[in-house]
Amino acid sequence: MKRPTILVVYDDGAARPADIAVGLAEWANCVFVVEPNDHNLTMRPLLTQFGQVVVVDRIDRAVEGLRALEPDGLVTYSERTIVLAARLALELDLPFHSLDLCERLTDKWQQRAALNAANVDVVRCHRVGHLSDWDAAVAETGLPAVLKPAQGGGSRNTFLITDAEEGRRGAAELLALERPGLLAGGTLVLEEYLRGRDCGPFGDYVSVESLVLDGHVHDVAVTGKLPMVPPFRETGRFWPSPLAEEEEDRVRDLARRAVTALGITLGITHTEIKLTPDGPRIIEVNGRLGGGMNYLAERAMGVNLIELAARAALGLPVQVPPFYRGRTHFHIFHSTPRRPGTLLGVDGVNVLKTIPGVTLYRPYVRAGYRFTGEVQTQEIDIVLGAVDDLADLPPIVEKVESTLRYRFAFSTGEIEVNGRELGQL
Template identity: 55%
Template sequence: MNRPLVVVYDLGAAPPGDIAVGLAPLTPLLFAIPVNEHTTAMRPLLEQFGQVVEVESEESVDDAAEWLAARGAAGIVTYSEKALRLTGALARALGLPHLGDHALAPLTDKARQRAALRAAGVDAVRFHALTTPDDWAAAAAETGLPAVLKPLYGGASTNTYLVRDAAEGDALARRLLEEGAPGYDPHGGLILEEYLPGRDCGPFGDYVSVESLVVAGRIDHIAVTGKLPMVPPFRETGRFWPPSLDTVEEDEVRTIARDAITALGITTGLVHTELKLTPSGPRLIEVNGRLGGGMNELAIHALGANLVEAGGRVALGEDVKLPELSTDEVFFHQFHPAPRRPCVLVGVDGGDDVRGMSGVGVYRVFSRPGAALAGGVHTQEMDMVIGRVADHAELAALAAAVDDRLVFRFSFDDGDLAVSGADLGAL
């Protein structure tokens, strides 16, 4: 195939190596990148896999599109939440399909998304957008407390908080808005949403996600993803296929995700839909128009399928169908998020013990000793356990054993601290 594919790359995307493995054998690659610290550092690596054009500003989109068109751009895709708007702008300039004609706005503005879902009767979570520091009172009156405060356009739980106290919420919203750009939009604001309390899910998290591939309007669910429990405020610790749901609830989750994708007008591409498991049934958290974090590697191990490649093929107009997920085993990723306070990682003990555990295939440490960790409430994965087990009971036992065996050592401004994986989430 010689139909060049445009890959819009930015922070939070699938790693360049994964993009190269999934797409370089398929077709020539053209990378479009915004100019920032991350993409500048990654450009030499991207240039090993394809040609690169920089998009310096909104005004330079047409110039970049002209450069891409001259090289025969036949499709466009991104694996980065942060790059969705740039991808949409380039797609329009090139006349190429991306997500859907009307899908980009609700996928990059959570208030618009909530309004569209409510209008379609898919979900009716109470919400209110905050664009100025004086919007707090009206927002809190609409949603009640507790509530979730997060950027209108963001990802990886960045600046996402559970607010229980009105005065603290007011101060937090003012600080985030006055600092500017709480999310990915330099002019964006915040959304306050009704808090959805989860039900008791035992050793697992009270939320799931649905991974979907939309091909010319046809919605194919790849899998429903179970989760390990979150740590405060909303940091993830792991994912697994298949989920620990009964057939009735899994079908309900799939139906809600399908209805949400339809309501938002998504007609092509990869979709990652998150849902809370409440005492009264599944409720929508949000819909994301891109590949979910870690899902490509999970799919490679569990399905023998590459989702980066699938997304690229769909962008080029191919009819892609993925294999069915087997329920004979449980495939999982377990990881440990960095502390919320700034610190330096001194070391991680117990890694060799974890590698020797039955069911563990790989244990990787992403943050090396001496690494400065900036802190914050977003999910920053410091390590990853990848494996497979016979069933969910074995997964629960193995995840607990991993947490007990690993010890993380940090240096904070007020002294050094060593904690087990089980206690790390409190930091």
């Protein structure tokens, strides 16, 4: 049987090059399609170990070269590349999200407008393209509200606004940035703050991981979350969720209705949902694999979501995994501080590995790594593990947070903190 050729439109995102290779390289010919940015140029030598690399400097030239390769399908695992993937798919006549759909998936204001119009979940939202839009935005959403880039990801530059004048100053600072979100010159949105209910010791939100085939939405799992650290940075995820089955069913129904209303007919979706006193509310729908979800699926179910997404894109048979309700598998991770500095080292890793339930510690950066201090979920490391009972997870989180110690150098001097304290930096 002829090996299919699949275009992987690559950038920094939910799947790393080695993970893509594990999921695809044994059964498909991978062609990595990349834009010439710093991350992709740095990763290019690694990508070439797993497949051909095509750099897109101009769409027309790229399409001509890609067409000659006779690709059978196209997929992306990065928020940054969804629109580029759609443009290439259109030119190459390959199945993918339409350009209109991609606008709804990557522009948070357009997505809210579509969900509001479909009466799936009505959340007040206003675009802030210029500072002159600020007063109207506050009048529309009220306070508190959430200010964030219209095109963003990873909680980048996402802030809680409780005071109109402080918010105006914050909006001015973000609008002055060359790249407030994922796009140069991108705009902002101000949206109604969805106040969560008390879900301690877990976070007040979940996500729904789904596989969409021929317009039919198949849920794979509902992902539980650990509490965020300021302002909206994630700290951990786990399967299955802590929700009772009845509430979980409501969450899944809301996610399916949102995915359907946006017009998604193919691929993997990652829908974030807030748990409020009045019931579940949509945070956002992502038309791609969620970060870390492939690791959870592999360990919990032995299923590779990277592979499933590619098989769906190629029109190959896909065996839909049963909805996950098994043993608790977890990820605990730590983000870089919100001010620029240098990581000097991480201590306690050897002790960490002796904690029952912990199976793996994976660093993402090494000592000497310089971080810019941008507000976003930028992982320093991740702790993976599994327990038989969800009730055993909170004590493990506490042990992990007290065991790991992080040393940083800032302009004001050196500092050492544990995992819990790191979240406040």
